[in-house]
Amino acid sequence: MIGQSHPSDQTIGTGRPAVSSRKRAVAKAGREAESSETITLRELLAALDTSVVELIEAPAGDSVAISSVALVDSSDLSVEVESPSPDLYLHVGVRKAEAVRWFEEVALRAPDHRPRAVMSKSAASSTALQSAARSAGVALVAVHPKARWDHVFPLIQRMLDRSRQQYRLGDPELLAVDTDLFGLAQAIAQNAGGMVSIEDAQARVLAYSASDEAADELRTLSILGRIGPRDYLKAMQEWGVYDRLRESDEVVDVPAHDELGTKRRLVVSIRQTVEDGSAAPRLLGSIWVQQGYAPFTDNAADVLRGASAIAARIISRSLNAPSTEGVLIQRLFGARGGGVDAPSVASALNLPDSGSAAVVGFAVTAGEPEPPSEIVTSVGSMISLHASALRRDSVSTIIGNRAYVLFPRYKSANIIATWTRQLVEQLEQKRLILLRAAIAMPVSGLGQVAGARTEVDRVLDGTAATYPEGRVTTLAESRTAVLLGEILDLVGGNSELRDPRLDALVEYDDKHASNLRESAEAYLAEHGDVRNAAAVLQVHPNTLRYRIRRVEEIVGVNLQDASDRLLIEIQLALLRRPAGQNRPTLR
Structure with a gap:
């Protein structure tokens, strides 16, 4: 967004x-x-x-x-x-x-x-x-x-x-300057005539010049963020305008359409060309100029071609390179190599470098281990909006597939916790986006923000399997789940710590369509109480006793022994993890 x-x-x-x-x-x-x-x-x-x-x-x-x-x-x-x-x-x-x-x-x-x-x-x-x-x-x-x-x-x-660069009508070096999109739109309008809209590849308006009474309904709708009339879009397809924009850098002359009430337009694509020619140019957007009361200038096509190159540079830069502030913020949170000088960061971002701060991390709860990037971007944007409403000096960023917020020098832990819970609930109710959140506070100064983010990530990693319980939590509240998750990470990441005897149990269940593994899990969960475990499984206690003996025979353990029980519980917990579950790459 x-x-x-x-x-x-x-x-x-x-x-x-x-x-x-x-x-x-x-x-x-x-x-x-x-x-x-x-x-x-x-x-x-x-x-x-x-x-x-x-x-x-x-x-x-x-x-x-x-x-x-x-x-x-x-x-x-x-x-x-x-x-x-x-x-x-x-x-x-x-x-x-x-x-x-x-x-x-x-x-x-x-x-x-x-x-x-x-x-x-x-x-x-x-x-x-x-x-x-x-x-x-x-x-x-x-x-x-x-x-x-x-x-x-x-x-x-x-x-x-945007920059405060002012442009002069008729300046011959106007389009040689590397400007922002709003300045570029105004420059095109002054040099080509008409009213300008710059759109991205999804036809969303990024910037535009001022309108006058000659603006048609199509321009007004686009500026309002609305889709143009269906009949006009159909006509554009029939005329091959979109195909020509995708395939070439030529300036396309789109005639007026009296029945649809649209004025004449010039349009050129914004494309990113691969220097070595190893791939086709990438479509980044388009520049549209609606004719007003006066005709286009004689060199309007040349102006549009030059503007297209500048627009491609601006959009490519924003796509590929975060701002200086963006890099600084991500380093503050421990990404991009980490390591910051707290007083310098405080001065650059106008933040207090002392006093208790809070760091809140958000993860999207989705069916896939990595939620779609557009969902992450949308969530990060909404979180940033709400954070700035609570505190104008909040700092927000997206790293990997998670969003993070820093609240400097907060006054109340309850306010931060309440805000986080309300935001998670609002996004679920209004946007059908399921989030989990973790809070680290107090954070003693900007130099500790990266460490706080690590703590937040530990909590989000360790509580993923407990959703929807603990949707908003802290390390203190979720320490058992966090530590157990990290222990399972260590065991799962070292093949020598995996017990091959459990493979025999899985193979037996697969071959005989039995449920010995489920029976063992229920038995251990009920601390060896056969009657309670049998009730959970809805089988006769004697049936469960027989199954537990078969488990002990196949695996070669004694479930009456505390050490064997502990080992088998850890190994079964590893088997319960979703296939291919990995911790996100954070640095």
Whole structure:
């Protein structure tokens, strides 16, 4: 959902989207935007386009600085916020009455603990909500009812991350500069004419230029994150537009369609070419330009071809290389070689380098040992959103197939535990994603975060077989399961510690379609009580006695002997493990 970095090695980030913006926010003395290096609410809304947002209330004006964003739902509004609020809140599914009550509570906070702006789909239709926002001194922005939040949020994040490079109309070196996608979209619009949308390979809009009254319905729908009209998509297939984009770098001229109400467009593919020619170019996305009132410029095709090369570079970089902050965060958690200088990390990420911290790890409970990468990415994104709502200085990342969050200098262990349980339950109820979570706290400073992550991984590894029990737990609460799991790892990883006599029991059951192994497990689980074990198996006690004697004969052990019982229980536990179960690679 968020970003384009590789899902197995992805940094979700901090409460603020980028190191540079974090530093700027710390350095800035006031809350007004006084520098071209700080994005204002006015600039953000202009970039998002009037098709998506409309400013309803601005008690402090629209020049307030926005450098952090959090997506929250009704349950998040009731969570105690331990640190200054994010600058911008996106109210997702929050009812009008709930939002009004929340604004009333916000009005009682100190100024530094209030958000600067809130985006809501209810803003335009509720005078009570508008009045409450005005009383709280918070800007209120209406979001189009058809806009998709999972589309709007990444756009806002990219805007907060973007460079502050300003482009001049007619600059001959315009497309030679390595910019971001939003800047590139604006540059194309200025030099080719029309209105620009840059999409990824799945036709999701990554960036776009400003719209005007000439924008057709197709453009509006794409900006809102909606799929275009079915008849138009069918026409595109019939015209062979998509095939040409997949197969070539040519600029395709898509004619206007009066019946469908669509304007003329130029489109070019964004492709990553393999230098040695060993593989076909990889389709990364496409650039679309809708014609407005004025015709395209004479060199529009050349502009698009140059822009395609720049877009390929930008998208490839985001796919293959995490940011400097991303690498630093992953090293903080002990990945990428680990080893960090705590004071330097604290300065770079604007984090306290002392005081008790908490580390929370999340694992997806799926049928496969390795859940699909898109699920991991989606879960990591949602976790990051909720974490930043609780604490704006939280740090989140994905390493392997797990997501991790650092909460620096937390005030209450109960708040962290409650937040984690609520998040696991919410994702299960709303998104049908089953999670397990482990918490390590207190963590005494940033230098201990990597060790805390190791502890979290131990718990997640050791409690996988106990799901759904212990869905949110700690090492102290799950030490038996964790230590037993690690003992089984050691035994299972050393062939010399495997007892070959158990193979004879498995072979006997397979050959005779018997269940001696199940009988032995029930007998041992009931501590040698034949009647209780027989009741579990629903057989006569004498039948079970006969089976236990056969087990002892086949394996060559005495189940009345404590040492034999302990050994057989360990070996049977190994046999109960799913075939091919492996611990995830973490470093």
